[in-house]
Amino acid sequence: MEWRKCTLTNQWYLVGAKDIEMNNVKFDNCPFCPGGEYSNAYKIDEINNGNDHVVCIPNPQKSLIVEEKIKRVGIGFFDMMNNIGADEIIMETQHEHKPFSQFSEEHLALVFKMFARRIDDLKNDDRFRHVIAYRNQSEYTGSPFQHPFSRIMAFPMVPKIxxxxxxxxxxxFVRKDRCxxxxxxxxxIRTRVRIVVENKEFVAFCPYASRFPYEVWVAPVHHSSSFEKDMQGNILSKLAEIMSMLLPKVEKVASSYFLALHTSPNEKSAAFKNHQWETLQDDYHWHIEITPKYLFADYIERRSxxxxxxVLPEKAAEEMRS
Structure with a gap:
């Protein structure tokens, strides 16, 4: 496995990834159920509030390696890197098949707290320019894991999106001196026609130019570039609150969806030291994007x-509010 750069799109792709074959992996018993040996033996971090238990482990089918140095190589005209990166699984609960919408606010807060802890820790490694957290809610994900889980991945480049x-x-920011x-x-907030739910710290809305039916973004009303630095006290609890309000509405219109956290790149990376993102804390704003899965929309995008x-976002928001 290796990273290869497409010169036309300026994007990096992981080629030869074992992760593509995850759906062929079989376990005799779920390794993450109570008594499962894997989560106990390879635990990276855990949070337990007495009722809910969230555990972070290395991905058993990882496509990225964290132990080596970055090796950047020119192959004739093309660029290649070894498959440096981190790939971690957040086991959100010991209860199998539990939808995210059924998590309590306290439980959701634990999951987001784990996101913040793992992102903060991985950003201490200056090889990693960006860390992502995402969740795939689906009846079939292609994964051998039966437990609800999220994934944390760290990359030596910033994803194109x-x-x-x-x-x-x-x-x-350069033009208007505003975020x-x-x-x-x-x-x-002024127009209110695309807002789905809101509280004192967050707003969830269908974006004006939504890519998919019932797409929703969740963003802090206050300015903050970094998710992991923001997840303290009242902000963490208010994020859990709005997600608890929103997720049942999302699952009402889409049983399968993709949740992705967009946060700022790693300020400790070499690229930041070279002043590539010198106004980052002022111009970027972390947010969560939830995109329901629709095969027709995917078909059009991939082929054209x-x-x-x-679905107009105004209509989508109205339907989800009802």
Whole structure:
């Protein structure tokens, strides 16, 4: 396995990944049930409030290696790196098949607290330019794990979708001396037609140019570039509160969805030291994106490069509010 860069798109792709074959892996018994040996033997971190137990472990089918140094190689005209990175699984509960929408606020807070702890820890490694956290809610995920879980991955590059956000946020900040996301959030609060739920610290809304039916973003009303630095006290509890309000509404319209955390790149990486993101704390704004899965939308996007969304975000928000 190795990272290869496409010169046309300026994107890096992991080629030859074992993770593609995860659905072929079989376990005699679930390794993460009470008494499962794997989670006990390879535990990275855990949080237990007496009722709920969240555990972080290395991904048994990891495609990335954390132990080696980065090796950047030119192969003729092309660029390649070894498969450096981190790949971790957050086992959210010991109860199999439990939907995220059925987690209590206290339980959701534990999951997000674990996100923050793992992201903060991985960002101490200056090889990693970006750390992502995501969750795949689906009847079939292609995973051998029966437990609800999230995934934390650290990369030696910034994913293209985040890189695009950084570029537009920086451009907006240079032109207007304001955070682009703060301006978007202010407009959503002003018009209110795309808001699904909100509380004192967060707002959940269907974005104006939604890519998918019932797509929802969750963002802090206050400015903050870094999720992991924000997850303290009242902010953590208010995030759990709004997610507890929102997730049942999402699962009402889509049984399968993808949840992704967008947070700032690693300020300790070599790229940051070279002043690539010198206004990062002022211009970027962390948020969570929830994208329900619809095969037709995926078909159009993958084959044409254009997005076709059949549901107006205003109608989607109205339906989810009801």
């Amino acid at each position: 985040i890189d695009n956000e950084l570029f537009e946020a920086r451009k907006h 682009l996301f703060c301006d978007i959030i202010a407009e959503e 490069g254009y997005i076709a969304n059949s």
